[in-house]
Amino acid sequence: MEKKISILVVDDEDSVRDSLNLWFTEDGYRVECAENAKKALSILECGSFDIILTDLKMPGMDGLELLRRIRALNKDSIIIVMTAFASVDTAVKALKDGAFDYVTKPFDPDDLSHLIRNATKQISLTNENETLKKRVDSLENVEDLIGKSEAIKRVLKEIESVAPTNSSVIITGESGTGKELVARAIHANSLRKFYPMVSVHCGALTESLLESELFGHEKGAFTGALYNRKGRFEMADSGTIFLDEIATISQKMQVELLRVLETRSFMRVGGNKEISSDFRVICATNRDLKGMVEKGAFREDLYYRLNVMNIHVPPLRERVEDIPLLTDYFIKKYCLSMNKPNIAMESAALKRIMSYKFPGNIRELENMIERAIVVGNGKKISLKDLPFGKDVIDSSVESLDDFEKAFILQILNKYGWNISRTANALKVDRVTLYNKIKKYGLKS
Amino acid sequence: MNPQTITLLSFGHFDRGFLEKISEAVAQEFNCAVSIKEARLDLTGFFDPNRRQYNGDQLLKEVHSMSINTSKKTIGLFNVDLFIPILTYIFGQAQLGGPTAIASLYRLSNEKYGILPNDDQILERFKKEIIHELGHTFKLLHCYTTTCVMRSSTYVEDIEQKEAQFCPKCRNLLQSSL
Ligand SMILES: [Zn+2]
Ligand SMILES: [Zn+2]
Numbered sequence: 001m002e003k004k005i006s007i008l009v010v011d012d013e014d015s016v017r018d019s020l021n022l023w024f025t026e027d028g029y030r031v032e033c034a035e036n037a038k039k040a041l042s043i044l045e046c047g048s049f050d051i052i053l054t055d056l057k058m059p060g061m062d063g064l065e066l067l068r069r070i071r072a073l074n075k076d077s078i079i080i081v082m083t084a085f086a087s088v089d090t091a092v093k094a095l096k097d098g099a100f101d102y103v104t105k106p107f108d109p110d111d112l113s114h115l116i117r118n119a120t121k122q123i124s125l126t127n128e129n130e131t132l133k134k135r136v137d138s139l140e141n142v143e144d145l146i147g148k149s150e151a152i153k154r155v156l157k158e159i160e161s162v163a164p165t166n167s168s169v170i171i172t173g174e175s176g177t178g179k180e181l182v183a184r185a186i187h188a189n190s191l192r193k194f195y196p197m198v199s200v201h202c203g204a205l206t207e208s209l210l211e212s213e214l215f216g217h218e219k220g221a222f223t224g225a226l227y228n229r230k231g232r233f234e235m236a237d238s239g240t241i242f243l244d245e246i247a248t249i250s251q252k253m254q255v256e257l258l259r260v261l262e263t264r265s266f267m268r269v270g271g272n273k274e275i276s277s278d279f280r281v282i283c284a285t286n287r288d289l290k291g292m293v294e295k296g297a298f299r300e301d302l303y304y305r306l307n308v309m310n311i312h313v314p315p316l317r318e319r320v321e322d323i324p325l326l327t328d329y330f331i332k333k334y335c336l337s338m339n340k341p342n343i344a345m346e347s348a349a350l351k352r353i354m355s356y357k358f359p360g361n362i363r364e365l366e367n368m369i370e371r372a373i374v375v376g377n378g379k380k381i382s383l384k385d386l387p388f389g390k391d392v393i394d395s396s397v398e399s400l401d402d403f404e405k406a407f408i409l410q411i412l413n414k415y416g417w418n419i420s421r422t423a424n425a426l427k428v429d430r431v432t433l434y435n436k437i438k439k440y441g442l443k444s
Numbered sequence: 445m446n447p448q449t450i451t452l453l454s455f456g457h458f459d460r461g462f463l464e465k466i467s468e469a470v471a472q473e474f475n476c477a478v479s480i481k482e483a484r485l486d487l488t489g490f491f492d493p494n495r496r497q498y499n500g501d502q503l504l505k506e507v508h509s510m511s512i513n514t515s516k517k518t519i520g521l522f523n524v525d526l527f528i529p530i531l532t533y534i535f536g537q538a539q540l541g542g543p544t545a546i547a548s549l550y551r552l553s554n555e556k557y558g559i560l561p562n563d564d565q566i567l568e569r570f571k572k573e574i575i576h577e578l579g580h581t582f583k584l585l586h587c588y589t590t591t592c593v594m595r596s597s598t599y600v601e602d603i604e605q606k607e608a609q610f611c612p613k614c615r616n617l618l619q620s621s622l
Contacts, residue, residue, distance in 0.1 A: 015501060015529045022540060027586050027596060108532045110598035184590065197590050198605060217558070225558025227551070230599050337609070339475050420564040430564070 010054035037061035147322030151314040163189035173313030176363030179284040195239030203245035204429040221270025236279040246283040330369035345381040405440040456523035500526040508544040522548040538580035545577035
């Protein structure tokens with residue numbers, strides 16, 4: 001969106017013009033306002049606008065007449081009319097006269113952004129699609145996928161070929177390898193990039209919560225539901241939905257998911273209106289889904305629907321040569337966010353890091369660097385700032401579980417057993433953390 | 445540390461610890477001093493009986509008149525349902541590049557949507573909305589980066605998708621306007 005999309009707001013009420021002016025400016029549009037139809041026409045004489053948002057009832061020339069005059073000027077602007085609830089009939093007349101859509105005042109903020117999005121989609125369909133298609137040739141927004149190893153290059157290549165298609169993708173790989181980053185990169189390099197990518201961490205939610213999360217609910221659907229709640233599939237309209245830990249969903253949810261993927265429509269919980277949404281689905285798992293299908297734990301039909309394309313993200317130990325770059329990247333990142341000057345790492349420390357197996361993959365490396373910057377002297381990261389030795393990697397640690405137990409305990413202690421901060425640092429949700437604490441019988 | 449200071453002006457009878465956690469996050473994101481002040485204001489004059497909500501335009505003006513020093517940013521924090529005439533509700537709003545903003549916790553709590561309450565979640569959401577509105581006072585516009593705090597959120601679930609932090613691009617823009 002290099003060239004700003006322009007919007008002309010026509011309304012006789014100051015507060016409406018001011019609010020919409022602010023709203024659209026914040027959203028990155030070029031905005032002009034007119035307090036009546038005459039003024040609007042004179043502005044239109046000097047230039048054109050992509051979108052014209054006009055009130056219907058105005059003193060002097062009304063919105064319908066303005067609409068006809070604009071059409072007579074042969075301007076190809078998209079015209080949206082605003083109307084009070086009572087005068088929807090006139091709005092329908094406006095639609096017949098060539099308005100793109102109408103909204104009733106006051107608007108739901110989300111309806112407004114949806115409406116403008118649809119209108120801009122229309123514009124980009126006509127003139128931006130070509131340039132967009134060209135621009136997807138080279139990958140964008142992959143700065144977070146650091147490395148120059150063959151392994152990561154292969155992943156980038158796969159992202160490049162998968163991104164512009166509309167196919168479902170399953171991303172596989174161990175925990176902490178950056179599967180969500182791969183999903184983001186796919187989204188950012190697809191034609192859907194101007195629309196949301198919505199993530200759902202399926203493993204963190206119970207069946208009924210997941211249902212409301214994915215499909216939303218109507219107000220009054222159950223006690224206490226005062227407002228409507230949008231589901232993730234609805235939010236992902238025109239964009240991408242990312243379902244993390246897909247292997248954890250129940251049989252019942254598998255059936256529902258399959259239905260949504262087939263029909264691209266669903267109902268909110270407690271609702272009776274079929275809602276359709278145009279989304280692309282990307283899933284991730286650290287489990288062997290194929291194996292689960294063979295054992296009957298995951299539906300085969302759903303598996304094939306999701307697994308049109310597959311990208312495997314290699315564990316960090318298979319791309320050791322990327323560790324220095326990643327280390328640099330995380331040092332910069334955390335120095336910036338802690339407002340510290342950039343620091344370097346001693347070569348002995350780097351050497352130690354490179355010989356380590358990283359069962360927790362990149363996430364573990366990232367946590368390690370963050371911790372080193374926090375505990376370090378602010379000059380150079382040295383071996384003693386790293387959690388090797390007695391802290392984590394003592395000789396009793398032999399299995400992945402032992403490692404995880406020790407690591408979680410360490411972070412818990414670091415944050416004084418504050419569950420949400422610890423969960424945040426470990427980049428897991430609180431439920432997962434509770435379960436781990438229970439599993440390992442951790443105590444403060 | 446930047447010469448800018450930010451004031452969190454509380455109108456919502458918020459818990460002190462709650463406000464301190466927010467102030468910590470704001471200070472970290474903007475790298476400047478943040479103070480917390482309690483304000484007393486009779487809100488009845490801002491209540492619209494037809495809409496059963498409070499007028500966000502008028503409240504923004506009121507907070508603005510209470511904070512005259514323009515080298516500072518002030519954000520009024522409320523716990524009432526805010527609207528502006530053209531929109532059915534707002535989580536908050538700001539003067540773009542100006543000194544004042546407002547934000548309300550009201551629609552951010554799970555209970556309003558019939559979901560179990562979650563104190564950490566509501567704190568996170570409020571932090572994000574406050575940092576977002578303050579970002580506007582530093583001339584930042586909406587950002588397309590999914591995780592950036594300056595991403596526009598028009599409904600509550602949308603807030604979950606972003607983090608309480610600026611993306612590198614917005615952070616740079618912020619730096620140049622501080
Ligand atoms: Zn905003
Ligand atoms: Zn941003």
